Amino acid sequence: MKTSFSDAITDYIISKIPPYIGLVMLQLDEAGMLLNWFGPVEKYLEKKPDRSMHIEEVTPYLMGMVPPLINPMVLPHVQTNTGHYAEIHIVEDELMHTWMFFVDQTRSAEKLQQLLQEVNDERLRIKRAKHDSVGQGAFSALHLLDYVSFVKQGDHYQLIGNIPVWYKELKTGLFNDPERINLTELFPFIEVFQYEAAECWETSVESKVESGIWEEETLTGRRMYLQATAIRHKQVNYLIFRPVNKEGKVGNEMIQKAREQRLTLDQLARAEKQLKRLLQFKDQFVSIVSHDLRSPIGAVIGLSEMLMDDAEVKEKLSQYNYELLTLIHEEMHRLLDYNDKLFNWSNLELGNFKLNLKRLDLNQMADYVGRMQHLKMLNKRIHFVRAFEQDGMEVFPVMVDETLFGQALNNLVGNAVKFTPEGGEITLGSRIVDDGIEVYVKDNGIGMSKSVVDALFQGFTRTSTTGTLGEKGTGLGLGIVSKIVEAHQFSIRVESSPGKGSTFIISTH
Numbered sequence: 001m002k003t004s005f006s007d008a009i010t011d012y013i014i015s016k017i018p019p020y021i022g023l024v025m026l027q028l029d030e031a032g033m034l035l036n037w038f039g040p041v042e043k044y045l046e047k048k049p050d051r052s053m054h055i056e057e058v059t060p061y062l063m064g065m066v067p068p069l070i071n072p073m074v075l076p077h078v079q080t081n082t083g084h085y086a087e088i089h090i091v092e093d094e095l096m097h098t099w100m101f102f103v104d105q106t107r108s109a110e111k112l113q114q115l116l117q118e119v120n121d122e123r124l125r126i127k128r129a130k131h132d133s134v135g136q137g138a139f140s141a142l143h144l145l146d147y148v149s150f151v152k153q154g155d156h157y158q159l160i161g162n163i164p165v166w167y168k169e170l171k172t173g174l175f176n177d178p179e180r181i182n183l184t185e186l187f188p189f190i191e192v193f194q195y196e197a198a199e200c201w202e203t204s205v206e207s208k209v210e211s212g213i214w215e216e217e218t219l220t221g222r223r224m225y226l227q228a229t230a231i232r233h234k235q236v237n238y239l240i241f242r243p244v245n246k247e248g249k250v251g252n253e254m255i256q257k258a259r260e261q262r263l264t265l266d267q268l269a270r271a272e273k274q275l276k277r278l279l280q281f282k283d284q285f286v287s288i289v290s291h292d293l294r295s296p297i298g299a300v301i302g303l304s305e306m307l308m309d310d311a312e313v314k315e316k317l318s319q320y321n322y323e324l325l326t327l328i329h330e331e332m333h334r335l336l337d338y339n340d341k342l343f344n345w346s347n348l349e350l351g352n353f354k355l356n357l358k359r360l361d362l363n364q365m366a367d368y369v370g371r372m373q374h375l376k377m378l379n380k381r382i383h384f385v386r387a388f389e390q391d392g393m394e395v396f397p398v399m400v401d402e403t404l405f406g407q408a409l410n411n412l413v414g415n416a417v418k419f420t421p422e423g424g425e426i427t428l429g430s431r432i433v434d435d436g437i438e439v440y441v442k443d444n445g446i447g448m449s450k451s452v453v454d455a456l457f458q459g460f461t462r463t464s465t466t467g468t469l470g471e472k473g474t475g476l477g478l479g480i481v482s483k484i485v486e487a488h489q490f491s492i493r494v495e496s497s498p499g500k501g502s503t504f505i506i507s508t509h
Contacts, residue, residue: 006093006094006095008093008094009091009093009099012072012089012091013101016072016089017089017101017103018103022039022040022043022104023038023039023101023102023103024037024038024039024040024041024043024044024086024101024102025037025038025039025099025100025101025102026041026049026055026099026100026102027097027098027099028055028066028097028098028099028100029096029097029098030067030096030097030098030371031054032054032055032056032066032098033051033052033053033054033055034049034050034051034052034053034054034055034058035051035097037049039102043080043084043086043102043104044059044080044084044086044102045058045059046058046059046060055098055100056298059080060295060298060299060302061078061080061294061295062088062090062100062294063294063295063297063298064294064298064336064340065090065294066090066098067092067096067098068090068091068092068098068403069340069407070403071091071092071356071402071403072089072090072091072092073089073090073091074087074088074089074090075087075088075090076105077105084104084106085104085105085106086102086103086104086105086106087102087103087105088100088101088102088103089101089103092403096368147164147240147241147242148163148164148167148240148241148242149161149238149239149240149241150181150183150238150239150240151236151237151238152201152237152238152239155182156181156182157181157182157183157239158181159181160238166224166243167241169218169219169220169222169224170216170217170218170219170224183239187214187216187226187228187241189211189212189214190211190228191270192267192270193211193212193228193230195270195273196209196211196230197209197211197228197230197239200230200231200232201230201232201237203232205232206232206233206234207231207232208229208230208231208232209229209230210227210228210229210230211227211228211229211230212227213225213226213227213244214226214227224243225243225244226241226242226243226244227241227242227244228240228241229242293339294336294339297332297335297336297339298336300328300332301329301332301333301336304325304328304329304332305329307325308322308325308326308329355401355404355487355488356401356402356403357399357400357401358399358400358401358402359397359398359399360397360398360399360400360402360405361394361395361397362388362395362396362397362398362428362430362439363386363388363395364402365402365405365406365409365428366386366388366428368406368409368410369406369409369410369413369428370384372410372414373410373413373414373417376414376417377417377426380417380420380421380422380423380424381422381423382417382420382422382423382424382425382426383424383425383426384413384426384428385425385426385427385428385429386427386428386429387427387428387429387430388429388430389429389430389431389432395430396430396432396437398430398437398439398508399508400488400508401487401488404484404487404488405484405488407480407484408480408481408484408485408506409428409439409441411478411480411481412441412478412481412504413426413428413441415478415504416441416442416443416445416502416504419443419445419446419502420443420444420445420446420501421445421446424443424444424445425443425444426441426442426443427440427441427442427443428440428441429442433507433509435509436507436508436509437508437509438505438506438507438508439505439506439508440503440504440505440506441503441504442501442502442503442504443501443502443503444500444501445501445502446498446499446501447496447497447498447499447500447501447502448494448496448497448498448502449497449498453494453496456478456494457478457479457481457482457492481504485506488508490506490507490508491506491507492504492505492506492507493505493507
């Protein structure tokens with residue numbers, strides 16, 4: 001492959017791509033056609049590459065990824081159709097060329113599968129172990145101490161040894177099933193402590209962590225103060241309880257004060273960790289939606305197009321069945337568009353992006369938007385006008401993130417196309433104001449009432465208005481625009497009235 005790298009691509013390779021033998025690189029033009037390639041491409045491509053091929057012909061699992069929605073886009077642990085695993089980096093350069101870097105992760109994926117198997121084997125070993133043989137080595141004498149000791153097994157605990165006399169004095173009751181004990185039902189305080197304990201147990205080294213002190217009541221009404229210790233020893237997880245109110249050790253008042261303070265802090269820590277886990281789950285869900293749904297959706301689109309273009313199939317289908325096939329094709333395209341926007345919206349909501357600001361000529365933005373909306377405007381015979389205010393022979397530049405701001409303008413123009421009648425006009429323009437530049441998208445479409453304008457930019461909406469030709473929306477487009485504008489610290493407003501069109505204005509000051 002004979003090619004040259006731009007400074008941006010060179011910097012990305014140096015900073016983000018790990019050096020190793022076997023790296024595969026692909027260079028694509030703005031339409032997704034192969035320009036150049038390097039490395040053992042047979043590991044990831046289904047066909048021998050050729051400069052007349054589109055990327056989706058050789059990597060169907062990357063359908064719809066060019067141009068990337070977020071620049072750069074990294075897809076970890078992707079299983080290709082050839083059985084390999086790879087981390088795929090998709091980067092668009094300043095020439096609108098897309099670069100793909102395939103970093104082999106097959107070996108690490110195999111190690112992960114092996115590790116999961118070892119974990120399952122260890123759980124099975126612990127489950128089958130007898131009470132007197134669970135604590136091997138230094139922990140084999142736990143049952144001789146005046147402690148209540150457990151081994152952690154999934155969501156439950158297994159008792160080690162006998163129950164000490166002091167525990168039998170508590171109101172919590174004894175264990176009906178010593179191999180499946182739910183301690184959070186017996187000691188509510190453990191529900192708070194278990195998050196700290198989980199961090200201890202998830203480490204790969206020997207470790208321990210102690211809980212705060214909490215109060216229990218005995219059958220005789222006496223107060224008893226307890227403390228728990230979580231221990232990681234020889235890849236086995238232990239939880240040990242012991243009383244701490246022996247004479248002369250700690251005063252009751254100090255214990256109660258420590259317990260209350262610790263409980264408050266632990267409740268806050270628990271809420272924070274739960275929130276982090278929910279956000280992590282949301283990230284994982286978005287990743288599944290954005291990547292794993294692309295292949296089946298793309299397959300349905302491809303099959304429907306093949307059937308629609310087959311003359312023999314057309315002859316055999318009734319008019320009604322052919323209309324159903326056309327409807328399937330249109331709805332799958334809409335689902336793919338919704339999937340893309342959901343991915344983008346979620347990343348903007350979570351802040352999973354970093355602005356890469358640079359001075360851009362708005363004509364470059366107009367070129368991009370024109371390409372993206374060309375077919376839709378052609379179908380409705382809409383005239384696309386550029387009206388950028390100039391300084392002499394040059395258009396005033398704007399300082400923006402090219403990818404994100406380009407998407408915002410594309411969403412606004414796409415929205416204008418939807419609500420502009422056939423033969424209408426859409427203008428993408430800019431003008432100089434006292435303290436900056438305003439970029440606007442103007443149409444002569446159906447316009448909006450004040451109540452509709454007030455409800456715009458509210459993020460995800462469950463309903464969306466159909467366009468002048470019945471076009472359906474996702475309810476996400478303008479919400480994404482609002483997030484992108486906010487990220488740039490710009491502002492946006494709308495001027496519209498029914499029957500007189502709409503103008504969306506982004507102020508860069």
